[in-house]
Amino acid sequence: MFINPEVPLESLPSADNLDWHALHPSFVRRLQLGALIRVLVIGAIGTVAYLLMQGGDSEAMGRFADWLLSYALIAFGVFAASILIWPVIAVPRRGYVVREKDILYKTGVLWRSVKAVPFNRVQHTKIDSGLLDRRFGLANLSVFPAGAGGHKIRGLGTDTAERLRVYVSERIEAEAIEPADDERSPPPDPRTEAGAAPDNGPVTDAG
Amino acid sequence: MNPSEPGAWQRTSPFAILFFIGRTIKSFTRSLIQLVATFGALAVLIERNPQVALAIPAGIVAIIAAGVLQYWFFRFRIEEDRIHIHQGVVRKTALDLPFDRVQGINVERSLIDRILGLVTVSMDTAGSATAEGQLPSVTSELADDLRGRIRAHRPVKTADRIADDERAGEAAGEAEEGRGRERSPGQVILRLTGGDIARIGFSNRNLVVAAAVLGLFGQSIDFAEERLRPILESAGEAFAGAGALIQVLVVIGFVLVGLGLVLFGALLRYHGFTLWREGTAYRTRAGLLTQREVVVETRKIQQLTLSHNLVLRLFRRHRLRALPAALLPNQGSADTPGLQIAEVLEVPLLQGPEAEDLRKSVFGREGDALTLLPRSAGFKRVSPHYIRALTLRISFTLALVAVPFLTGLLRDRGPGEVVLGVFIFWLASILPAALVGWVRWRRQGYLHDGDGLASRSGFLGRKVDAFLFRKAQSVTVVQSPLQRRKGLATLNVQLACGPLSVPYIDLGVASRLRDYMLYRVESSQRRWH
Known part of the structure; x- marks a missing residue:
């Protein structure tokens, strides 16, 4: 028999107040090491450029290099400090939650976002890890739905990433073949499919 | 080429x-600009060393030979459930395309094709490159046969119930058809007249831009006047104060030529739409010389967009676009990274009620309370704090763009004064930024109901994007620092055809919409594509 009980909106699972999983503790150090390498490379390029400008025949160019040096040093100092400190601020604010039907990822310090990707929309998953990631035993998990709205969860432990990937793949398959218990009967009518009556809008709007 | 011989x-x-020659030339010159640049460079070379000119016939012969060879090595075989396409002279490719992977089949007829009764078929696939799924210059019977076979091989999922679901969906669609104007399959919904084509031409965005350019570069009028003056003066010396008249004539001439161009452009593209x-x-089918045909399955449509610019608003007309999934990553296999951009179904001109009929027919019985009409009273405003955010964003962008100009302008002054200037x-x-923001x-x-959401935006024109919740691919709630202070948030929905955003709504509303949307997606057993 086709049963289609109405779903009270208050009972819908909320994506607020979740128990967020933190990223791997080494991830901050991995990002800092990456930042340090970048700082060193940019510093080396800057030094070479300064020496070339100084060593040239043009006297005006030499004066310009000296004038530029102070500004460049200040800018470089600010840049270096910020990208070295940034991971300490940003990483604790990232986190992920895997639920039965979707995977959520939160990120952002100033602009904070929480993104949810339902498993029955995921096309495929990917794990990758760069040289630095492997040095710290880390891996990144990407989850791709159709279009461009996927997750790239960086800084997971290698084991965690693999376990998550396996779980996500299993969930994708389960969602694709088996209808959930409450959806066992075919939903011929799109209106009743959600179990929502027309006046049963999800939101009582204040805006 | 007997279609009945699989x-x-x-x-x-x-x-x-001819198609392959065109493809060869295209592979060398990605754009018209490149082509012009190549010819320019050649002209310079020939001027310096006339012997270079000998290379031109050799090049032409080589391109024709490449075309002939590509034709010779291009073979295809149609089986019951798939098509094999083998092609390539040096780098051979063998495409094995099961019909159930084909998203849509589009047909294009060039002028030569139309004279000869041939068509070029391209099959939209999820995952393989466009060029591989193309059959150039085949008979239209073969195209119809292919279309029939592809339709007979709808994607079948492992569970039978999905097929049931499909039938149920189609039944709903047919019930809808019974209500609407289109009673039998193949029924014409809309046909554009000559007047409509003219309206499309007048509403061309380039015309507005051209008018602005004309206004900015008034000097070109003087230039034209200098050229025209002797002609006109010799024609009739009776005009003593010909100067002003010539200017007026030149302006009218410019406007007429511009109008003629955009009208011709519209006719070329949309004739017989x-x-x-x-x-x-x-x-849809349209085109004066090259006739293009786009076919999009109703269930592949992810989003409907109704828009009008200033000119279309005057005409009380709209433009409708039905967007199918744009990027479908190839499931499972990483060796074919190609992503397919599916054809967008576009209705270049239609009236509000026609757009609403189409929406009802595309969405079926879902999303009854949605609307595509921007003037609908059902639309709710977003928070006025949005004006503040826009003002800051626009003014900062303007200031940033102005920095180089101001630095140049105040180059004799100290850095302090430059900062003050900025x-x-x-x-x-x-x-002005606040005005734009307002x-x-x-x-x-x-605007939303239990099934879907419509978002309106625009500045001079207006645009409404509408989609069904169950088509969402991912949902994001974002809060900027200002939004956090005011308890607001921006809701971003990623669809398979692109992103859609509802900015500056109440955080509670955004969260509940997200939770409900996730619920609709996760509990839906209907195919989203």
Whole structure:
């Protein structure tokens, strides 16, 4: 028999107040090491450029290099400090939650976002890890739905990433073949499919 | 090329050589600009060393030979459930395309094709490159046969119930058809007249831009006047004060030429535009010389967008676009990274009620309370704090763009004065930025029911994007620092055809919409594509 009980909106699972999983503790150090390498490379390029400008025949160019040096040093100092400190601020604010039907990822310090990707929309998953990631035993998990709205969860432990990937793949398959218990009967009518009556809008709007 | 003979390898008609020659030339020159640049460079070379000119016939012969060879090595075989395409002279490719992977089948007829009764078929696939799924210059019977076979091989999932679901969906669609104007498959929904084509031409965005350019570069009028004056003066010396008259004539001439160009452009592209419903698909055909045909299955449509610019608003007409999934990553296999951009079904001109009929027919019985009409009273405003955010964003962008100019202008002054100059410029830009922000806030709005959401935006024109919740791919709630203070948030929905955003709504509303949308997606057993 086709049963289609109405779903009270208050009972819908909320994506607020979740128990967020933190990223791997080494991830901050991995990002800092990456930042340090970048700082060193940019510093080396800057030094070479300064020496070339100084060593040239043009006297005006030499004066310009000296004038530029102070500004460049200040800018470089600010840049270096910020990208070295940034991971300490940003990483604790990232986190992920895997639920039965979707995977959520939160990120952002100033602009904070929480993104949810339902498993029955995921096309495929990917794990990758760069040289630095492997040095710290880390891996990144990407989850791709159709279009461009996927997750790239960086800084997971290698084991965690693999376990998550396996779980996500299993969930994708389960969602694709088996209808959930409450959806066992075919939903011929799109209106009743959600179990929502027309006046049963999800939101009582204040805006 | 007998369509009723499956299993045999066949070649397309020899006229496909033209197609391959075109493809070869295209592979060298990605754009018209490159082509012009190449010819320019050649001209310079020939001027310096006339012997270079000998290379031109050699090049032409080589390109024709490449076309002939590509034609010779291009073979295809149609089987019951798939098509094999083998092609390539040096780098051979063998495409094995099961019909159930084909998203849509589009047909294009060039002028030569039309004279000879041939068509070029391209199959939209999820995952393989466009060029591989193309059959150039085949008979239209073969195209119809292919279309029939592809329709017979709808994607079948492992569970039978999905097929049931499909039938149920189609039944719903057919019930809808019974209500609407389109009673039988293949019924014409819309046909554009000559007047409509003219309206499309007048509403061309380039015309507005051209008018602005004309106004800015008034000098070109003087230039033209200098050239025209002797002609006109010799024609009739009776005009003593010919100067003003010539100027007026030149302006009128410019306007007429511009109008002629855009009208001709519209005629070229949209002549004989017809939209009809064919079973579960929508099909458009248009074009004066090259006739293009786009077929999009109803269930592949992810989003409907109705828009109008200033000119279309005057005409009380709209433009509708039905967006299918744009990027479908190939499931499972990483070796074919190609992503397919599916054809967008576009109705270049239609009236509000026609757009609403189409929406009802595309969405079926879902999303009854949605609307595509921007003037609908159902749209709710977003928070007025959006004006503040826009003002800041626009004025900062303006100030940033102005920095190089101001630095150049005040190069004799110290850095302090440059900073002050930028600051004053930023202050001065706040008022116009606020005005723009206010207008955009007035245009911004959203509307939802239990099945879907419509988001309105715009500045001079207006645009409404509508989609069904169950088509969402991911949902994001974002909060900027300002939004956090005011308890607001921006809701971003990623669809398979692109992103859609509802800015500056109450955080609670955004969260509940997200939770409900996730619920609809996760509990839906209907196919989203």
